Amino acid sequence: MVNFISPSILSSDFANLAEECYNVLNAGGDRLHVDVMDGHFVPNLTLGAPILKSLVKRMKEKYATNAYYDCHLMVAEPEKWVKDFAAAGASMFTFHIEATKDPVALIQTIRGHGMAVGVSIKPGTPLSVTAGFGKTDILSMVDLALVMTVEPGFGGQSFMGDMLDKVREIRKRYPDLEIQVDGGVSVDTIKQCAEAGANNFVAGTAIFKAEDWAATIAEMKALAK
Numbered sequence: 578m579v580n581f582i583s584p585s586i587l588s589s590d591f592a593n594l595a596e597e598c599y600n601v602l603n604a605g606g607d608r609l610h611v612d613v614m615d616g617h618f619v620p621n622l623t624l625g626a627p628i629l630k631s632l633v634k635r636m637k638e639k640y641a642t643n644a645y646y647d648c649h650l651m652v653a654e655p656e657k658w659v660k661d662f663a664a665a666g667a668s669m670f671t672f673h674i675e676a677t678k679d680p681v682a683l684i685q686t687i688r689g690h691g692m693a694v695g696v697s698i699k700p701g702t703p704l705s706v707t708a709g710f711g712k713t714d715i716l717s718m719v720d721l722a723l724v725m726t727v728e729p730g731f732g733g734q735s736f737m738g739d740m741l742d743k744v745r746e747i748r749k750r751y752p753d754l755e756i757q758v759d760g761g762v763s764v765d766t767i768k769q770c771a772e773a774g775a776n777n778f779v780a781g782t783a784i785f786k787a788e789d790w791a792a793t794i795a796e797m798k799a800l801a802k
């Protein structure tokens with residue numbers, strides 16, 4: 578299975594966002610993880626589709642780069658933002674299972690707008706919730722499952738190792754599904770994530786606050802093999 582390192586731009590210098598994104602991809606980052614927070618679903622505010630749109634445009638025009646924009650929507654009513662994120666250039670739209678009443682319809686809407694679909698689950702939410710929306714398990718309908726390894730809302734928090742039980746359970750049931758872990762992932766914690774079955778590793782602080790981004794990403798990749 579292919580592994581991805583997804584640098585979380587939450588820990589980048591927002592005043593130099595495009596340059597930071599270009600540099601982190603050059604340092605070996607595979608996909609850009611864009612944390613969208615609305616001050617309701619989580620107690621923090623970050624960025625929305627207008628900033629993503631400017632970033633996508635600058636990356637194309639200045640750096641000739643078509644990056645993969647993995648957008649993690651930590652928002653209430655994610656349905657409201659599908660159209661805007663698609664228009665802004667999002668590659669993947671990951672919503673929280675706790676934030677919607679009708680994930681099946683939401684998944685169809687996201688796909689209808691040409692984006693890949695991810696579903697995310699907070700630490701306190703049992704995995705069984707994803708099976709509670711009719712006959713079909715939500716995990717069988719998506720491209721990616723995001724297991725939060727911190728309480729969503731802020732970068733720089735401590736990794737919650739007990740969340741890896743969810744990763745193991747998903748991997749057992751879905752051998753080919755992309756499984757992302759997000760929160761506190763670093764050179765110290767990535768190996769256990771990979772061993773549990775994750776193949777997509779979000780890291781903000783661990784990369785952007787490191788002195789040598791390329792060396793850190795290379796080390797993370799080696800540990801995840």
Ligand SMILES: O=C(CO)[C@H](O)[C@H](O)COP(=O)(O)O
Pocket residue numbers: 585587588610612649651727728729730731732733734759760761762779780781782783
């Ligand atoms: O979704 C998130 C927080 O809600 C971030 O993606 C995550 O916290 C990454 O930051 P760090 O690697 O610093 O923990």
Ligand SMILES: [Co+2]
Pocket residue numbers: 585610611612649759779
């Ligand atoms: Co995130």
